[in-house]
């Protein structure tokens with residue numbers, strides 16, 4: 001390795017240590033932290049970000065010097081590219097703004113939680129206003145080509161633009177609408193299911209989830225699962241990756257698929273080579289690519305007939321009320337299609353409409369074309385436009401997601417990209433055969449070969465070009481949906 005790069009990596013270990021602290025603090029904030037701690041936790045986050053900023057800036061001259069160097073390996077180039085992005089962020093975004101984002105979002109998450117519980121938008125509105133304003137200011141500082149929202153998209157998915165997202169949605173949404181209409185008129189997947197609204201025992205469901213983790217060969221010594229309202233995955237390094245799942249005591253599939261989804265995220269991080277664990281190229285390459293892994297396991301694998309067949313005995317062992325249900329009835333429950341209010345419970349077809357709603361809103365909010373006070377109504381109008389349903393209260397409308405309260409704008413579109421890229425993976429091998437044969441370790445090997453082994457050495461667009469020879473192409477997902485739900489070829 002280049003001497004200058006080695007020196008930079010030694011200094012980077014300080015940043016890596018701060019990430020460990022931030023990671024654990026963030027994990028704790030979402031799981032066990034007492035509510036009153038939110039404000040001080042926010043202050044601590046802000047201080048750590050400032051420390052991080054100072055260290056990044058101390059690397060600036062050395063990183064700039066290497067930028068045009070011709071003799072670097074792909075790994076070294078990746079390290080420099082990732083550092084360059086961070087240094088740019090910390091150079092142009094002033095410390096006060098970084099600290100303000102940390103403080104407001106830590107506090108806001110707690111107020112959002114209360115607001116959602118009481119379905120009271122008014123208590124969350126001032127936080128949303130501030131977070132939109134902060135994001136708008138950050139976008140201006142970062143700079144962009146075309147629309148300021150591009151600067152925010154790039155934070156989560158390097159190089160992504162409104163044009164890319166519009167291109168994906170223009171094909172995906174019209175195809176999804178067509179598939180949805182036909183599925184509803186056919187009735188097989190869309191008709192009401194007896195298991196909906198069925199209560200379950202949380203301890204029993206927890207045992208199901210633990211057996212699912214065993215089935216997916218999750219390594220216990222490097223991995224753990226806890227509980228939170230909004231499930232998430234956090235990886236500190238390849239030997240400490242954590243997920244959460246959720247238990248509402250009703251509709252067991254929500255808990256089951258949260259566990260599989262987050263396991264998909266975790267498998268990605270667990271399989272990134274340990275040698276790069278303390279470097280800037282450890283971790284998933286982008287939010288969209290990360291989501292491709294979780295959606296791949298959750299939907300393409302987890303909701304397939306073969307997987308349903310594999311897990312059916314586990315489910316029936318712990319959830320006694322399932323005893324009389326046939327395999328096909330279980331499969332139909334897992335794949336029930338119907339337009340609903342809540343994104344996290346949405347089926348594979350309507351899910352992308354939920355994302356389109358948030359994407360339209362973010363574009364307007366960030367561009368200042370919509371005032372935060374109008375946002376709940378705009379949300380409801382968009383739900384009606386895309387799915388023909390209208391939320392009756394804020395909790396099932398604008399207050400349902402945690403993301404904005406955490407200060408994330410530009411993140412939502414990566415969920416649909418995740419579905420799109422998962423479709424590209426699905427088409428690249430005979431995974432169906434591997435599921436049938438229970439070859440989960442073989443599936444992991446394939447994902448390792450195509451993606452996990454690279455960490456974030458390549459940008460998302462470069463990586464897709466390298467692995468698939470094309471960029472975010474929704475045709476694969478559309479084909480998969482047609483095959484599954486319409487039996488079209």
Ligand code: MG
Pocket residue numbers: 261265291294
């Ligand atoms: Mg996810």
